[in-house]
Amino acid sequence: IGILTNIPTPYRKAMWEAYSTIEKVTFDVYYCSPIESDRKWQVASASGVSEHYLDGFTLGRSFHLNLSILKFFKRHDLWLIGGYSMPTAQILILLCKFQKIPYVIMFDGISPQKLKAKEKPVLFQWKRFLVRNCLAWLGNGTVGREYAKKLGLSEEKLYNQYLTVDVEHFQRMTTDKEKIRTSFRAKWCIDSSSYVILYVGRLIESKGVQDLLEAYRQICEGETKQIELLIVGHGSYEEVLKQKAKGLTGVHFIGHVEYENIHEAYLASDLLVLPSYDDPWGLVINEAFACNLKSITTTSSGVHLDFHEDANVYKAGDVKKLIELIIDNIYIANQEKIDKTIVSPKWNFEKSKESLISIIRKYHACN
Template sequence: MTLRVAVVTEFCPPYRTGFYEMLANKYEVKIFFCNSKESWRAYGDFDYSELSGYLFRDRYKITPTVFTHLYRFDPDVIVGAPVEGFGGQSSFLYARATNTPFVLWTGEWHLPLTTLRTVTFPLIRRIYMESDAIAVYGPHISDYLVDLGVEEDKISIAWNTVDTGQFSTFNQDRVADLRKEWGIPDDASVALFVGRLVKEKGVKYLLDAYKTARAVSEKPTYLLIVGDGDQRTELTEQVDDDHDVIFTGYINNESLPEYYALADVFVLPSVVTAEFREPWGLVINEAMSSGTAVITTGQVGASCIIDEGKNGFVVPERNEAALADRLAEIFENPTMASEMGVQAKKDSKLYDYERMLDGFDEAVQTAVVRSKNNG
């Protein structure tokens, strides 16, 4: 018998649609979206409902109809996410009230120091402890949960990923056109950042590290900053009129493969703040799938898929000197950078939707068994 699985979550970002479609091929699935974002409404070929509600405290959206929708769907298993959102919390409470097996799907590995999170942590901790199973993005989250006292044998790793096929192919002519468009010489080494221009992404440390690496490079170098955010003005002022640091603004997802292919190295220098610790960093999956070497910090969840010195490097957060050293090493060793990119592309295939689904399915089956045994 095919299990009826309800997934109660927040948004539908473009990188989730392929996974949800695979999930729908395995189970009788319905996805309930408890929040919406105009740029993240990439619904695909699967059954879903977008629930109405109202905002509380800026980002916490309350959708009371989730209970009614779950009752009507009558699932065999409920998957709730995120642990800090109304969808994850309300679906857990519904599951407990109806004795339905519950899987928590989470990417969190720290407690943000906000009033709302502090007040709701007792409920969050209860969800961790009482969930029948937990599907996590990677081993860093498993370690965090075990440290909190969660039973390790109910945790499954559903590796967080993207559609690797989308980024493994690109238009070589378009790559050449991008070099001309941005005025980048053919012999120049290129470092790339893709993401929001906000404090927690650590871009200011990348800019300073790049200046140091550029100063010791014997060949021309460029840094492409792809994305937008509330720090853009501050960051552009930080580089003055440096012609080799280029802020492209927002680039749509379909055009990103050529940007990754253009780069010798991709850098995600995220840092921990009082409110944020990078749950994963899917841009690392994208870069690796494109065959680009990666430099990131140990505070990025996806750093766990970096094989040090083989497909990339992991440096300490906020350490401009360490980051500069690795950038300089890439700039001065194009053969090494190319070999690391080849290995990155090979390794990216280990973290695809199939493997993510395997971990997800393991969590669902664990929830069914544990719920039955505990019932």
């Protein structure tokens, strides 16, 4: 099996390693680029698979064109192709179509607000053409399944990717929660008695961190309980956010944190907020669940359809509702509903592996 994806990522590394344990199957992973401009990950090589970096070039953040894929596409019995937006992915899909090589579309998600939105007719028909005749659609969650149906794929082609993080790693770290929590708070001068609200992710406008800052400002004006806000990440909107935070006490911008240490931020916090306006999924919610941390997100994040009860979901931009939800969580109001949001569903690499095994069986049945 050949796998085409954009760049190495921490969560994909663990996924490839899970896939590599499938019997009588070998994997070659082809990356279009070592990194993208808005990422700072340092990812070790995945074990159990062969990894290759394709020659080519990138325009902007993620417009990858790697004509060197022409050298490799005939080497594999089956291809897993990471979406269809990259030029390299489109080229590989066309090659598979013309050479009758079975291919699977890996689809990470789409903001729920786009599921019913009208798309540009020519672009939409091009997408439908690219996915038509795929052996299977390995889409993530409810949003992945529903968008596949919108593109015209039949139910029997749809499999859940269960895109996730290394859940077992995060859960192992929780055994030292109090020690990690104390150490992390001391390092960043966070009071041991404070209620800490956490944001993790890129600092770009569409992530909605400006709404979280405004909610924090209003809550602090009327609260006697000590609250602090921890913002982890980097991005083009960072300086704007820092300007908005001027005059607010207890706001900590700590920049990029490597994946192997990110659990410390979750374990030191009491609530995660993902206030996105447009998020295909939102893997930070997976990370929070793995750390048994409560979370709030918006109806614009793909993850909420599979991970959240209505108790901790609001419409993006509704700062008043966000304030209400944060206060509910601070004072454990509506405890029964809130507790439901920290019971993680079976969303792990083993489930993803099971989906791929089913697709491989389908491949053998067709060949």
